[in-house]
Amino acid sequence: MVRHKAYDRVLLESLQLQIRAGERVALIGPSGSGKTTLLNIIAGLDSAFDGHRRCTPSLRIAYMFQEPRLLPWRTVAQNLRLAGAAPNQIVQLLREVELEAVEDLYPRQLSLGMARRVALARALALQPDLLLLDEPLVSLDPATAERMRQLLCRLLARRPGLSLVLVSHDPRDADALATRTLALTPNAAPSDVRDNDRARQGITTK
Amino acid sequence: MLARLRDYLCVITGLVLIWQLFALVLADPLLPGPVQVAATIGSEWQSGALSHHLLVTLRRVLIAFVFAMLLGSLMGWVMGRSVRSDRLLDPILVLMLNLPALVLIILLYVWMGLVESAAVLAVILNKLPNVAVTMREGVRSLDPQLEEMARIYRFNGRQRVMDLWLPQLFPYLMAATRGGLALIWKIVLVVELLGRSDGVGFQLHLAFQLFDVAAILAYSLSFILVVQAVEWLLLQPLERRARRWQGAVQGA
Secondary structure, eight states: OEEETTTTEEEEOSOOBOOOTTOEEEEEOOTTSSHHHHHHHHHTSOOOSSSOOOOOTTOOEEEEOSSOOOOTTSOHHHHHHHTTOOGGGHHHHHHHTTOOSOTTOOGGGSOHHHHHHHHHHHHHHTOOSEEEEESTTTTSOHHHHHHHHHHHHHHHHTOTTOEEEEEESOHHHHHHHOSEEEEOOTTBOOEEEEEOTTOOSOOOBO | OHHHHHHHHHHHHHHHHHHHHHHHHHOOTTSOOHHHHHHHHHHHHHHTHHHHHHHHHHHHHHHHHHHHHHHHHHHHHHHHHOHHHHHHHHHHHHHHHHSOHHHHHHHHHHHHOSOHHHHHHHHHHHHHHHHHHHHHHHHHTSOHHHHHHHHHTTOOHHHIIIIIIHHHHHHHHHHHHHHHHHHHHHHHHHHHHHHOSSSHHHHHHHHHHTTOHHHHHHHHHHHHHHHHHHIIIIIHHHHHHHTHHHHOOSOO
């Protein structure tokens, strides 16, 4: 049961979620269903809940928040350096998210789509074992969203060992990026749990 | 920049002209004109007295300023970060804010004697609560979303201070600095007048006993010039540098 103590209401009833290495999980559901709360719990940012969170001690978690959350007073390159990118990796990281010549710009000089991609590059700079994406395509125009979706697909395909938890309100994102989808409904047990066609063996969901 | 300088000079010239006009009309030795005051500044400078007393006062201002900023920021930080310490320290803060500067100065001189440490300590304790109040506001306004980001991306202590907190606290630090310099030098003058035998405040004390208004104005204007120079040469360049990211507009 996930009761958020700050709100003092039950957001998610008895939920058990196990994420294996390389597994791609999508959490979908309407707003208020506790998707982001669950993501914060997985990230270790939120400990005000009843239950247990267990993970490998050395697990590296990168979290791409819904808002890019770049430091506005630092340039793109400095933002990546702060996440642990070496100076000679920065151009390479940015090229991977299809950005060029933005190293010296400040975040407010970027469009939302570009800032999201910088945030994605920052998440990759951490060389994570588990990547958390909170609504990576929301508030983008359809063409930019499609481009971002394909970019994410390519990046994930290049990193087979990377686990993913994706939060989205759009089932299309789940189909494109995840191997397993978990539908959350407000104040109820997660229902309509289905594995995608590409689902692997040995996944437990209760 | 040039336009600003021009406007500044216009205002100053206008004020000096009005002053000169009043001095001419009243023709009273208790209101010397700008020419006479400038002559006094010149002769005091020649004798070395002006620079000596200015430097003595400036040193007291700087020491008091540094300690008031450091201790006040620390107090503001603790109070802004923890609700409990805010509750515990708030009565002390209110007491310090409302304790008249003069009372504190007199008490410290009585208890510690007419010594340098009492003088500087009195100034520090007068300014500290103002810094603490400003910094507490700054610390309360720190963005919790960026705080979470820093946790996920494993910022170390240095990165948290230099890249996360200081840029957010910078406007509050600047506000505390500006208000601080102005307030501190005024209190330093009182401290010098009451219990020191050098500094601008001491010179003002002497000039007051002789009703030497030209000397009073000469010393005050000289110190205002010093504070203005600090603003132009130190604070404004620092601010421009720190605010560079805000000037960056949508251009890509």
